[in-house]
Amino acid sequence: MKIFYSETHRQHDPAFEVFDGGQRVPYLESPERMDRILNALRKTDWADFEEPRDFGLDPIRAVHSDAYLTFLASAWTEWLGASPETSAASDKTALLPATFAAKRDQMPESILGKAGFFLLDLSVPVVEGTYAAALASANCALSAAQAIAPIAQSPNSHPLSPIPNLRLPPSAFALCRPPGHHAGREIAGGYCFLNNAAIAAQWLTQFGKIALLDVDYHAGNGTQDIFYSRSDVLTISIHADPSFEYPYYAGYATETGEGAGLGFHHNYPLPTGIDDAAYLQTLAHALGVIADYRPSSLVISLGVDAYEHDPLGTFKITRNGFTGIGQRIAALGLPTAIIMEGGYNTDALGENVAAFLQNFR
Amino acid sequence: MKIFYSETHRQHDPAFEVFDGGQRVPYLESPERMDRILNALRKTDWADFEEPRDFGLDPIRAVHSDAYLTFLASAWTEWLGASPETSAASDKTALLPATFAAKRDQMPESILGKAGFFLLDLSVPVVEGTYAAALASANCALSAAQAIAPIAQSPNSHPLSPIPNLRLPPSAFALCRPPGHHAGREIAGGYCFLNNAAIAAQWLTQFGKIALLDVDYHAGNGTQDIFYSRSDVLTISIHADPSFEYPYYAGYATETGEGAGLGFHHNYPLPTGIDDAAYLQTLAHALGVIADYRPSSLVISLGVDAYEHDPLGTFKITRNGFTGIGQRIAALGLPTAIIMEGGYNTDALGENVAAFLQNFR
Numbered sequence: 001m002k003i004f005y006s007e008t009h010r011q012h013d014p015a016f017e018v019f020d021g022g023q024r025v026p027y028l029e030s031p032e033r034m035d036r037i038l039n040a041l042r043k044t045d046w047a048d049f050e051e052p053r054d055f056g057l058d059p060i061r062a063v064h065s066d067a068y069l070t071f072l073a074s075a076w077t078e079w080l081g082a083s084p085e086t087s088a089a090s091d092k093t094a095l096l097p098a099t100f101a102a103k104r105d106q107m108p109e110s111i112l113g114k115a116g117f118f119l120l121d122l123s124v125p126v127v128e129g130t131y132a133a134a135l136a137s138a139n140c141a142l143s144a145a146q147a148i149a150p151i152a153q154s155p156n157s158h159p160l161s162p163i164p165n166l167r168l169p170p171s172a173f174a175l176c177r178p179p180g181h182h183a184g185r186e187i188a189g190g191y192c193f194l195n196n197a198a199i200a201a202q203w204l205t206q207f208g209k210i211a212l213l214d215v216d217y218h219a220g221n222g223t224q225d226i227f228y229s230r231s232d233v234l235t236i237s238i239h240a241d242p243s244f245e246y247p248y249y250a251g252y253a254t255e256t257g258e259g260a261g262l263g264f265h266h267n268y269p270l271p272t273g274i275d276d277a278a279y280l281q282t283l284a285h286a287l288g289v290i291a292d293y294r295p296s297s298l299v300i301s302l303g304v305d306a307y308e309h310d311p312l313g314t315f316k317i318t319r320n321g322f323t324g325i326g327q328r329i330a331a332l333g334l335p336t337a338i339i340m341e342g343g344y345n346t347d348a349l350g351e352n353v354a355a356f357l358q359n360f361r
Numbered sequence: 362m363k364i365f366y367s368e369t370h371r372q373h374d375p376a377f378e379v380f381d382g383g384q385r386v387p388y389l390e391s392p393e394r395m396d397r398i399l400n401a402l403r404k405t406d407w408a409d410f411e412e413p414r415d416f417g418l419d420p421i422r423a424v425h426s427d428a429y430l431t432f433l434a435s436a437w438t439e440w441l442g443a444s445p446e447t448s449a450a451s452d453k454t455a456l457l458p459a460t461f462a463a464k465r466d467q468m469p470e471s472i473l474g475k476a477g478f479f480l481l482d483l484s485v486p487v488v489e490g491t492y493a494a495a496l497a498s499a500n501c502a503l504s505a506a507q508a509i510a511p512i513a514q515s516p517n518s519h520p521l522s523p524i525p526n527l528r529l530p531p532s533a534f535a536l537c538r539p540p541g542h543h544a545g546r547e548i549a550g551g552y553c554f555l556n557n558a559a560i561a562a563q564w565l566t567q568f569g570k571i572a573l574l575d576v577d578y579h580a581g582n583g584t585q586d587i588f589y590s591r592s593d594v595l596t597i598s599i600h601a602d603p604s605f606e607y608p609y610y611a612g613y614a615t616e617t618g619e620g621a622g623l624g625f626h627h628n629y630p631l632p633t634g635i636d637d638a639a640y641l642q643t644l645a646h647a648l649g650v651i652a653d654y655r656p657s658s659l660v661i662s663l664g665v666d667a668y669e670h671d672p673l674g675t676f677k678i679t680r681n682g683f684t685g686i687g688q689r690i691a692a693l694g695l696p697t698a699i700i701m702e703g704g705y706n707t708d709a710l711g712e713n714v715a716a717f718l719q720n721f722r
Binding site for chain 2: 108109116184
């Protein structure tokens with residue numbers, strides 16, 4: 001299985017985030033997460049690592065606004081250069097706003113005003129290498145999308161790798177960091193800056209309808225935001241009920257799309273304590289919706305924070321559970337690009353990802 | 362001059378706030394601020410201190426939503442009781458959210474979800490006594506409003522104090538803490554929980570049209586929010602341009618009201634470095650708008666953070682400047698309720714407030 005990975009993620013290494021209650025804690029979405037996944041995948045006989053290709057900005061601009069991308073590109077230097085007289089902050093370890101936009105009709109000119117406009121929580125500190133890491137992460141997702149794209153219809157002239165097993169539909173894994181599914185069209189949050197899965201899905205729409213299934217423990221609110229009024233990308237998210245869990249303000253069952261997209265978004269909010277059996281039951285329903293949609297290919301937002309011992313989760317999914325979840329999804333028989341999202345139990349992270357992926361070999 | 366003050370403000374004494382960049386700092390809007398103002402006023406021969414009357418919730422509910430008031434009333438106990446499994450936060454020194462509502466169409470059930478829905482920046486930590494202090498502060502504002510209300514038209518049966526100088530229109534000062542002008546209909550921010558000035562203005566509308574002038578260094582975004590579609594309360598704010606200064610997302614010159622309120626809100630955003638002369642020029646324009654409106658009385662949001670040595674400000678207003686500002690406003694000859702807002706140079710705070718108030722004796 002092709003696995004797209006770039007070392008550039010290490011440039012995004014904030015020293016801290018701020019938890020509820022106002023306490024600074026070490027950044028949980030750490031570079032170590034990737035090391036653990038790499039170690040587990042290297043132990044298998046099917047992991048075929050590859051550097052991502054650089055797709056340029058166009059496929060990213062198809063998902064995120066220019067104002068937002070300009071902000072991400074220049075935020076760090078603007079923050080370093082910001083006059084101290086306009087802010088009481090003197091500690092410039094990371095750009096993290098203290099004031100957030102309740103109204104979005106006016107974007108301020110100052111870097112702190114823009115930060116509170118585009119960064120909507122305290123887990124997206126911007127450091128010097130954040131933008132470079134986010135771009136490399138998006139390129140991993142785009143590379144995985146390209147790896148599963150139908151060769152004949154590909155508009156790109158460069159040669160594609162041959163598909164290893166012609167009896168199986170193609171699949172590829174983007175080992176993305178930072179993750180992406182909480183990033184909206186022009187909002188960063190929940191460790192996410194660019195929505196890698198959405199960027200991959202958007203790129204794949206040139207070949208037909210796409211289904212995007214999000215199995216991360218947290219609602220894929222960014223993905224929901226990006227495709228909410230579209231019918232050519234079916235988006236489905238299975239997650240902890242936002243009435244008690246991050247991201248709180250989206251991911252409700254009543255949110256089913258709008259305009260042309262009405263009926264093409266589905267949220268499955270679940271209570272705490274969900275076990276493998278209960279999860280697989282919900283998943284079966286979601287997979288039925290995907291099968292009915294008849295997409296040309298599938299994008300998976302793979303978080304493994306539904307794991308029973310995840311520090312940010314409340315679900316009870318076991319390693320066997322992740323094997324089962326992967327198995328059911330693979331059984332759809334669709335070309336599948338799997339995009340890495342969350343998962344914070346570093347000890348178990350790699351094995352849980354491998355348990356899911358082994359079904360797609 | 363009647364000065365309404367309650368010791369209850371001391372119950373709101375958060376240990377810290379979080380500045381831009383994610384650093385915890387001692388809470389700048391401290392109880393000491395009141396001590397400094399009390400000391401300065403006690404040195405004068407015209408300060409007549411009085412406890413506020415309790416007006417109950419009705420005049421507060423006329424300005425803030427029930428959902429918001431319910432949140433403020435129960436937030437602390439809900440936060441203490443919140444299950445640790447729904448949050449990675451273990452430090453419960455203060456309720457301060459880490460995730461903020463970019464969308465406001467769904468209010469989550471959990472305390473952290475509600476916190477990020479109602480508290481939009483990191484300077485409004487909720488502690489055990491926050492709600493009691495905010496209520497007492499609002500009652501100070503209401504008491505000042507009542508003190509300037511026309512006796513004949515007062516719907517309250519209890520006796521009002523006689524006006525000391527019958528040749529001058531009545532005035533009163535509400536020594537409010539926490540301040541109020543950043544609090545919107547259902548949003549806390551910038552050290553503000555209940556919008557004391559708006560509550561006073563709303564109460565006074567029973568006697569006729571009201572003008573509310575905000576001279577705090579920061580835009581009165583909460584007041585703007587509350588009266589934005591109404592013509593019976595003219596709201597005017599003179600402040601640092603939000604394109605570079607807190608509150609960033611409102612206070613722009615283009616925001617002039619909506620619907621029936623169109624033309625009844627005015628923002629005067631000013632650049633850094635404004636001195637007394639430049640300020641008085643802008644003030645003269647604002648006072649002209651107020652005179653044309655012919656209000657039955659006036660409410661002043663009095664912040665003295667435009668002071669040349671304020672740690673949060675960039676203006677260059679001197680003590681003489683505050684005397685001049687008070688003089689010009691008093692010259693309108695309107696019944697005036699003056700409501701304390703910001704000002705963070707504790708050494709100069711009391712004298713600056715006294716310099717302003719002396720014009721209203």
